[in-house]
Amino acid sequence: MSETRLMKGNEAIGEAAIVAGCRYYFGYPITPQTELMEYMAKRMPQIEGVFLQAESEIAAINMVYGAAGAGARVMTSSSSPGISLKAEGISYCAGAELPCVIVNIMRGGPGLGSIQPAQADYFQATKGGGHGDHRNIVLAPNSVQEMADLTMLSFELADKYRNPVMLLGDGALGQMMEPVNLEEKPLVPQEKPWAANGQGERAKPNVINSLYLKPEQLEAHNIHLQNKYQKIMEQECRWEEFNVEDAEVIVVAYGITSRIARSAVEMARRDGLKVGLFRPISLWPFPSERLLTLAQQTKAFLVSELSAGQMIEDVRLATKQIKPVHFYGRMGGMMPSSREIYNQINLILKEKEAVK
Structure with a gap:
């Protein structure tokens, strides 16, 4: 079943995330993405999901780490300086191979800059986003419909590759209103045998970690990550x-x-x-x-x-x-x-x- 609605870009992201099975959202308000947070505050209780306004962007991304580690589909969002504050946690998620979706509705900078649209976070998204040799998958919509479509794709890619995915929009796309078709799809439970969600019948409990004290182990982990990134480069160019x-x-x-x-x-x-x-x-x-x-x-x-x-x-x-x-x-x-x-x-x- 599908329905066409007139929605702001920020709202379309929120509803698309819900359609994709996101049931946990953690964030902190900053313009021009605040409508997304407000939308999730309204919608999450209606679907028995969890919305939490964290005390800071740093807290929000670490809550994402916890929910993703337990196997949940989880999202956070912010605008430029807020993403900078999340950078350490994003690297932790990449290091622990935790699937999550991070939305950046870019504003003018550097510094506090302005709340007007900009695209000056390209380096931050594609070259940085945290320390260490890691990569985020980065998708860039150009319409409100794509804000929705690429949000749903973001969750699929995050789970497929166990990797953070960043949806990179801007203040214009976040604020503009356009018709959006949101197609309801039956949610297929995601098998995540690696998740720390209770030992169950496993012989040993799963451990979620990005810390490797032995350099040989950390190098092996990095080689594994680089091989994964190579596969993404070969299969996911759009x-x-x-x-x-x-x-x-x-x-x-x-x-x-x-x-x-x-x-x-x-x-x-x-x-x-x-x-x-x-x-x-x-x-x-x-x-x-x-x-x-x-x-x-x-x-x-x-x-x-x-x-x-x-x-x-x-x-x-x-x-x-x-x-x-x-x-x-x-x-x-x-x-x-x-x-x-x-x-x-x-x-x-x-x-x-x-x-x-």
């Missing part, structure tokens, strides 16, 4: 393409910026310009192989994001810079217009003509 087949310039953008960029691409196409859009959906693993293939046929790339330029580094690495990679971004909560991106496309094409 992206969307638009008019890239004959494109001389390919715009690379994710999240809310990809929607603005698509309007710019459509504008360029109406004017007879060969321009396309490549939208990474999984920011980690990053769809590098596909971008390298596109680099063989296009003339240049234009990366656009709400930052000083963070994803551009992954695009340059992916394409091995065999074609120029340009950048256009806005910061501090400012968002580009489709005309601004269109003008940047025009500049790149004019430069190409001048070189001829």
